[in-house]
Amino acid sequence: MLLPDLSFLVIQFLSGLTTAMFLFLIASGLSLIFGVLRVLNFAHGSLYMLGAYLAYGLVAWFATAPGKFWVAVLGASIGVALIGGIVERTLLRRLYGREAVYQLLFTYALVLIISDVAKLLWGTGQLSVSRPPILGGSVSLFDQVFPRYNIFVIILGPAIALLFWFVLHRTRAGRIIRAAALDREMLGVLGVHVDRLYTAVFMIGAWLAGLGGALVTPVVTIVPGMDVEVIVNAFIVVVIGGLGSFWGALLGALALGQVMSFGILILPRFSLVFVYVLMAVVLVMRPWGLLGKPLRG
């Protein structure tokens, strides 16, 4: 095998970083929902897919409007948040306090329902969305080209991570969310309407998934099945980083993004092997993930 030159490695690193940012958007929401509601949301990938389809639909709707892509991203992510809120309030809510298997079954049923609804509305073909004009084209880096849109994604990821951190640690709402993750009953005793908080947290998680799905549309083709692919990756991220840990989601996404990006170079047809090796190593050494905590009783 020839040693690739440095500039090629840099580009590969950057595309791994781009992947990581999408993974972070979805895994952080998954982790947040689990951390607070203690529900493992299988349908999180479906919310991401809904975000992609809704963005596609909105871009088509606003075909001639300037800035239609941004309107679509905003509209799709908010739409997914609202759908998440309705699902939590009317259905998921009834399953709190039951055994976890009911919640798993329910969110798995959601996966099937959302998948069929998406096929009904948008068909089974491949759909695509073009990049917003302002971020079209590429920039050259060390004699290589890299899409401008991907650079935007690489900057946006940490910005959202910082915003997320700021809200959780520097606002009262964030402190209440962290307290809810620790002791929901006590928080209620202190006068907090925890049910409403749960809805809000589920909506934030759904919003992040929808945002990821909407933003990924210029980079991938929108097809049925993207929901399952992304949820599998998101689960790998949280297994590596630690379910329920915010920094864990970021670290896991960064690790998985790079392993996927460089794994393809080394063993093009079996790059997934590296992903599973990484996951196995983490599971053997720290079963609760790199930054997670062992589950308390």
Place this chain on the structure above:
Amino acid sequence: MILEVRDLYTAYGLSQVLFGVSLSIGQGEVVSVLGRNGVGKTTTLRSIMGLARPSAGSIRWKGRETVGLAPYEISRLGIGLVPEERRIFADLTVWENLDVARRPAERGEGWTVERVSDLFPALRDLRNRRGGYLSGGEQQMLTIARTLMGNPDLLLLDEPSEGLAPIVVEQLKEQMLRLRGEGIAILLCEQRIQFSLGLSSRAYILEKGRVCYQGTLEELEANEEIGRTYLAV
């Protein structure tokens, strides 16, 4: 009477714990509920707070029936529980624990981080320490301070002296006396009579989910027979 509990029956699943508990508290009064391990003190407090659902009986708070309300609603009506296990949010700092529980007073100046730190000066130096790293005594002060941040008119205190060194217990009692001076009503659960002496005026003694004695603390102190039979020493 601001709180009147009548004929309360509460069960956990099939095991009946309370068999008709009745008690009452006046405005600004400090009342004790005494009894040994497992007689139903915590269950009584949990029922008042809405954490356990009584199967029969009534709880009237300022004239209003509260059975069936959620804990957050009861809290907002002015009842604050300080749980036996303290239940500090371990990953939050002392200040964050207090901030999370903050709710503006309906009248008067209300409790602030500043004011609870005047009552428990030790908390001031610990502001930025995580709740999980506090000593037992510090946790007890924080859990009381945290409940005060919601400006309750009645404090349900579940065995505050449990597991604390005698000197810390003395200090805590001083602080509870100051709290009484603020006009806040307290329902105090204890296994022993010591903490209640000089703090509360009346006491109920629970035995197997029933009130088996009630009277003033002086009467109770004078009656060694009752103390030996129903209380821990």
